[in-house]
Amino acid sequence: MLTENLLRNRATQLSAEEHGALEAAVSETRLWRAGQVVVRQGTPVNISTLLVEGFMTRHVDAPDGRRHLVAIHFPGDFVDLHAYPLKQLDHDVGALTDVKVAVFTHAALERLQEHHSVLTRRLWFLTLLDAAMHRQWIYRLASLKAIERVAHFICETNARLLAIGASDGNSFALPMTQEDIGQVCGLTNVHVNRVLRELREAGLCQLRSSTVQIMDASGLVKRALFDPAYLYLNPETAARAGARTGVPHG
Amino acid sequence: MLTENLLRNRATQLSAEEHGALEAAVSETRLWRAGQVVVRQGTPVNISTLLVEGFMTRHVDAPDGRRHLVAIHFPGDFVDLHAYPLKQLDHDVGALTDVKVAVFTHAALERLQEHHSVLTRRLWFLTLLDAAMHRQWIYRLASLKAIERVAHFICETNARLLAIGASDGNSFALPMTQEDIGQVCGLTNVHVNRVLRELREAGLCQLRSSTVQIMDASGLVKRALFDPAYLYLNPETAARAGARTGVPHG
DNA sequence: CGCTAGCTTGATCTCACTCAATAGCAGTGG
DNA sequence: CCACTGCTATTGAGTGAGATCAAGCTAGCG
16 A cells, blocks of 8 residues: 555554545656655756655755755655645655655645545645654754764664664664764764764664664663654654653653 | 735735635634744644734754754745644744734635635745745855855845835844854854844944844845845846846846 | 842853774675 | 776765854743
8 A cells, every 4th residue: 555654653653444535646656766855956846756665865065065854754744745835845855775756746645635634634744744853963963962963864764764664673674874873963975974883882772784783772762862752753652762751741 | 914924025915805705714813922932843733823013933952952944934924834734843843032923824825725716826935935945045055155144134225124114125124133143144143243244344234232234235246146036036136136137147 | 229030241061973994784787 | 808997885084064062141921
C-alpha cells in the first residue's frame, strides 16, 4: 500500500477509509535515481509527491554554490505537499538514494479537500509536522554544540525511522555521507568526522558503512538534549524514541 | 478591521467576502502585556490567535534555561494557527510588546473549513509561509556569518513590515533588545553589539532606540545575501524589499 | 537621586574552520 | 589481473570567528 507509512505511529492517524481515498487519488508512481533534483526552487508546480521508498532531501542553494539541507525525508513523508497551497517552492527537492514516489496532482488534492474535511485537516497536520521539525532544526543550529547537534540528528532520525518500522531502536540504515550530515548540522565534513569519532569513543553510537549503531540509547538522548515531543508520535513510539517520562516539560 | 493585514501584499490575497467570513468568525479580542507568555508548549489548546497590534514571539526553552526564538510575529500574522490541526504546540508563544489579538476558536475554524474550501487553502498557505520562514532561518543559522545573519534578519523584518505598511523601506520600529536579536541569530548579545557597530560603520544600517534606519538598502541586501522570494510577496512589494530583478534564480 | 536594564568595549579563550596530506575502497578500462 | 580515477573517510597543524568573562557607561524611572 502506497500510503502505508503516512502518519504511521503518530498522534493523529488515518482511518482505513481515509487511506482508501488517498490511494484512489494517486495518479501514478515514479522512480528517481540517487542524486537527481526532482523540483527546482521557484518553478511552478501542480503536483505533490509522497515518498514510498528511499530517502529524499530538501535543500537551499547558497549564492556561493554551497547547499544546505532544510529537511530530510523517509518513506511515508509527503515531501512537497506544501506545494499544493504554495504553488511554487522556496527550495529544491532531491533524491538522496534511488527512490519511488506516488504522485498526487493538485487537482486531485482539491477534490479531496472539497469532500473530506477531516482528511484535509490530517494533511494540513502533516505539513505542520514538517514545520515543527524545522523549528527543532533552528533550535539545534542556534543552541547546540557540534557533538550535540550530530547526536540530536541521529536521535531524530532514529525516532522517525522507528515510527515507520525502519529502525529497531538500536540500528538503522542511513545512506548519508559525512558531508551530507554536515549540511544538516551546519558543520564541515572534517568536523563531522571528529564528532563521530568522539561519539564512538564515548560508547554512544557509531556510523559505519551507511549504518548507524546505537550502543547507549539513553546516554545518546541525554547527550543530544533530545525530546521527541515535536514529532507528535503516539505514546508508545515516543517512549521508545526516548521521550522524557512523567509530566510534560515546561 | 481586525484582519486588515492578513496576507496583505502577498502573492495570495483575501477577497472582501473572505475578509468578511473571517471577521465574523472572531470570537473576541484580547490584550496581553509585554513579556507575558501566552501559550506554553505541550498545553492542549482550542483557540488560535491573530495578531492585530504589537509584536509577538515563538520560542523554545533549552534545558539549561536559555530560550531561543523560532519565529517573530507582526500585525496580520496568524501566530498560532497551526494549533488548529496540531492541538498542542511544541514551543511557547509570548508577547514581545503590549499586544492586541483576535481570538478564533477551533470550533469556529472548523465551521469555516467546512464551508469555505478556498479560504481554507489560504489559511493553510499562511501556515506554510511560516514554514518557509523557518527554512530561511535554518539557512541563515547554518550558512551565514554573524554580520550576514543580523543583516539578513533586518532585511527580512523590513520586507515583512513593508508588506503591512509598518516600514517605509528606510526605517521602522523594532522593539527588540540586542539580547533578543541574539536569540534570533544564534549569537550572544555582546557579539550582536559588535556586529551592529560594524553595520553602522559600514554605512549600511543602524539600530538606535528601538528604531532601524537603513542607510544603504541595496548594500544591505547584498551583505545579507537576502532574497525575499520565500516571503511570497506580491511583485511590487518584493521589488521594494530587494528582490533580485530578472528571471528567478536557480 | 539611586536602581536597574540595556549598551559598549577590552582581554582572553575555545570550538570549529581551513588547509593539507594520506588512506581506503568501488568502479572502470586496458 | 592490475593501474587508474574519483569519492569518502581520517588525521594533523595552524587559524580565526565568536564565546566568555569582566568592567564601565547610559538612560529611563521609581
